[in-house]
Amino acid sequence: MNGSSEQAVGLDRTVRFGEVQYDFHVRSGTSGRSDLRTRLTELDADRFVLVADTGLPEELMQAVELNLGTVAPTTVVRARAAESEKNLTALDRIAEQALESGITRRSVVVALGGGVVGNLAGLLAALLFRGIRLVHMPTTLLGMSDSVLSLKQAVNSSCGKNHLGTFHAPVMVWNDLDFLRTLPADEIRSALCETIKNVLGIVPEHYDEVASLLRTDADYTPEVLGRFIDLCVDAKSAVMRSDHQEKGEALILEYGHTTGHAAELLTGGRFRHGYAIGVGMLAAARMSRRLGVLDLSDEHAHRELLERNGAPTQLPPGLLTDALVEVVRRDNKRGYLPGTPGTLDYILLEAPGRAHRPGGRMITQVDEETVRAGIESVLHDQRSLVVA
């Protein structure tokens, strides 16, 4: 993180999705810690269960544990931040640990980590006594700008991502930008692919601003990171306000995720989530172009933001079209529409900010040949042919 223009960032807002609302705080600098204690005290919890990523720097984990501990007895449960461990077995283990520590309905689950830990802790909070309070303390930019803004708490099955879950809102999200200091540049870039998705899918009026802020070295000031996060909250709030179960308008948040999830699954999570979504958007853009619903310039607009972000525009080596198509077939969006043989369900754009809606719904049943062409356009070492 760029330390040259170091100023404390303090941003407080309320996020509203339908009937759900929660406090969303962004902080940097030491004064943030005492603000945090004040907020935690207001929760009047009889215990905290801190679900912490095993990969966090030990001093960060201990600082948070110490901070929570001054407010209420705190149980620490560790979880590995790997997609392969985001499953019911891991959930079972952390649930048992939480229950053995004497957790009650008045306790609060605190998720300290990225998306995987946030999801495990979120599903834990959703299921314990049929729902107790949840606080997110994301330690990654992706967490701050994306995963904590979803009310979906889910784990994977061996058949696919996020197949098992439910909706559960946090009572508070606490984003400490100082947590991002030690993040590798790749992780910042990966997270910003979701910001790019929001720009392309929801708030294209911020295209120029975001294009000018993005830098391939990913060395941002806290102010700029705060701006990206704020913009993501705006975009996500806009679509989720009246659709917090993500069945209609909010489907746009899944833009790029169909091919993206398949790539993540087939690489066992080695291809970063944001990168997979970025390449997934390029594949979707190519499909839209082939179907004649998206302009060439708009396809280029996808590529430009990804390149300014220093993110890949191709899938990693070794992925094959057949395998990707097979996983897409099992994708968890299946079933929104009656399946039509020979087609696959995709979310496509007609232009930035405007989804394609055949028959009024945001799902397009894309013929398999077009799907293959879209996927092949982002395969490693495949020349990206411009279609007529």
Added chain:
Amino acid sequence: MNGSSEQAVGLDRTVRFGEVQYDFHVRSGTSGRSDLRTRLTELDADRFVLVADTGLPEELMQAVELNLGTVAPTTVVRARAAESEKNLTALDRIAEQALESGITRRSVVVALGGGVVGNLAGLLAALLFRGIRLVHMPTTLLGMSDSVLSLKQAVNSSCGKNHLGTFHAPVMVWNDLDFLRTLPADEIRSALCETIKNVLGIVPEHYDEVASLLRTDADYTPEVLGRFIDLCVDAKSAVMRSDHQEKGEALILEYGHTTGHAAELLTGGRFRHGYAIGVGMLAAARMSRRLGVLDLSDEHAHRELLERNGAPTQLPPGLLTDALVEVVRRDNKRGYLPGTPGTLDYILLEAPGRAHRPGGRMITQVDEETVRAGIESVLHDQRSLVVA
């Protein structure tokens, strides 16, 4: 089941809890099967996942599988109906089997069994793709008259019952009274303890009717069983209509469950659920009497219904007060109120149909000495002393 006055029973009603509503059908006789096919066809499912109790008569299971199979492809998943297997590990297994079979958002989970299978299948439906449709086909009287009328879908942890779960409503409940033909008398009696709970807690105006219908041999006609089920739906609907998350008025449904759950847990489920709840109500009645809020005649009214039902009025041998109190301490109601040292949370009655509400809430913080006295009054071979 008494076959002397064999007539087909056909009862259709809509159950409403808050914003939730679903169809509730009771049938006996062969014409019920084709009615079932009609209803299933209306669901327009692309697949059924039949979660079936391993202990069911094989011909019953196959008949249902065949019936479903005429409507849509049907995957059968078996689950053992034991409290010790109602956990996240079993859920994980059946979820994997369901997903491998190609289940989608348009599929329907069908629960064929008693409370344990209903809960496993219910939580499966709640979590698959964050919620797909659920049909209950209870095969026990307890299922028909109690468990399917709860929207709570939960599994046990090693620390206690139903610690992990969520709310999910079925789209339909199909009660085929013919399923009850092979049930042991003890299971009928056990189920009727929940009916008794409903009479004592919610609909005391049916006390005389129920007292006259109950028989210690448990040999009932389909008409009488249908009447018991109908009465339970009435009672449960009355309290849950505006409280389907069971946090306020519907807490009365937990009457007798505090001591009852502890007895179930400590006997590893060998002491039947309904029997445990029946004895739990007697213990609670004794506590109420000691606290001076319930009359002697009302305590006797508890005992009279249980005895007419042929149900036990004592815990099984070997259970100790200390162990029961320890489990109650960890009961899943903890946390409704700030814990007060030396007291335990109970639901108590002032009279049939009238809960005790100190401070306006249906939870009473009972001092440990009174809890022990209540529990000791139902211990095996303990003379049930009348307190002054």
